[in-house]
Amino acid sequence: MDKEKMEELKIQFQQLLNEAQEFVHKIPPTQLYAAIGVVVFTIFFFLIIRLFKRRSSNTILLTGLSGSGKTVLFYQLRDGSSHQGTVTSMEPNEGVFILNSETSKKGKIKPVHIVDVPGHSRLRPKLDEFLPQAAGIVFVVDAVEFLPNVRAASEYLYDILTKASVVKKKIPLLILCNKVDKVTAHTKDFIRRQLEKEIDKLRTSRTALSSADIANEYTLGVPGEAFVFSQCHNKVTVAEASGLTSDISQLEQFIREYVKA
Structure with a gap:
């Protein structure tokens, strides 16, 4: 992959990152915290299940x-x-x-x-x-x-x-x-x-x-x-x-x- 394509990918990635940050800032804090809580709980739940099955x-x-x-x-x-x-x-x-x-x-x-x-x-x-x-x-x-x-x-x-x-x-x-x-x-x-x-x-x-x-x-x-x-x-x-x-x-x-x- 040449340098021009690498630079183009970096620019696209930075644009996506900026858009994601803008989207997150538009979400009300309560909804954001709730979403984070759901994600954390889901990860924790699946870890417990996997641990139980393993044991x-x-x-x-x-x-x-x-x-x-x-x-x-x-x-x-x-x-x-x-x-x-x-x-x-x-x-x-x-x-x-x-x-x-x-x-x-x-x-x-x-x-x-x-x-x-x-x-x-x-x-x-x-x-x-x-x-x-x-x-x-x-x-x-x-x-x-x-x-x-x-x-x-x-x-x-x-x-x-x-x-x-x-x-x-x-x-x-x-x-x-x-x-x-x-x-x-x-x-x-x-x-x-x-x-x-x-x-x-x-x-x-x-x-x-x-x-x-x-x-x-x-x-x-x-x-x-x-x-x-x-x-x-x-x-x-x-x-x-x-x-x-x-x-x-x-x-x-x-x-x-x-x-x-």
């Missing part, structure tokens, strides 16, 4: 100790298949699908991203990879073998509840007491009380550590009071299920509460 997630994490039945629950949610015995996973099982119980429903149903995180202690750091996108966490507990594992389960649960990514986002957590079809299974109320007692002991011992050791953790509970899950920064609920008998309605209810169909 909405369809990811649900299944976690807990090894042998608690997480992988069986994963397959029950996905296709309703029944796995006999223990199904051990050393790598995360994940999939995006419509819940098996909803496949017969008409209309558009939002699929869910389910991640079954291995419960082995060396593989638990994999949970951190998925937490930023989690809409909810399901902590699975073996209701039959609960008492021998109550300390280990409480330590793992404590670690989850004090993670900054969980606390800041207030990720809801469901403690799912699995295998309740067994005669020797403990009730969800018993399991809840025992976990609260163990976590109360843990927070006493862990808060005695140096600040450097707990730099990445949040504290749990209210000082001077016995710990209960209602004191947590995020919502914690307790429910029951049986993966082997396909009794997972309370689990599905939790999922659909936080991943709208």
Whole structure:
């Protein structure tokens, strides 16, 4: 583009700018302010919508100790298949699908991203990879073998509840007491009380550590009071299920509460 055309464009642009300024000066101040207000509100409104959509997630994490039945629950949610015995996973099982119980429903149903995180202690750091996108966490507990594992389960649960990514986002957590079809299974109320007692002991011992050791953790509970899950920064609920008998309605209810169909 030569200099003459550049000069011509500059002149035209200046004329348009002058005309725009004259037009704005002719508008009464009240109307001008109102128009500016509408524009600002519209921009703000669309930014909020975009932010909300960006933060909405369809990811649900299944976690807990090894042998608690997480992988069986994963397959029950996905296709309703029944796995006999223990199904051990050393790598995360994940999939995006419509819940098996909803496949017969008409209309558009939002699929869910389910991640079954291995419960082995060396593989638990994999949970951190998925937490930023989690809409909810399901902590699975073996209701039959609960008492021998109550300390280990409480330590793992404590670690989850004090993670900054969980606390800041207030990720809801469901403690799912699995295998309740067994005669020797403990009730969800018993399991809840025992976990609260163990976590109360843990927070006493862990808060005695140096600040450097707990730099990445949040504290749990209210000082001077016995710990209960209602004191947590995020919502914690307790429910029951049986993966082997396909009794997972309370689990599905939790999922659909936080991943709208």
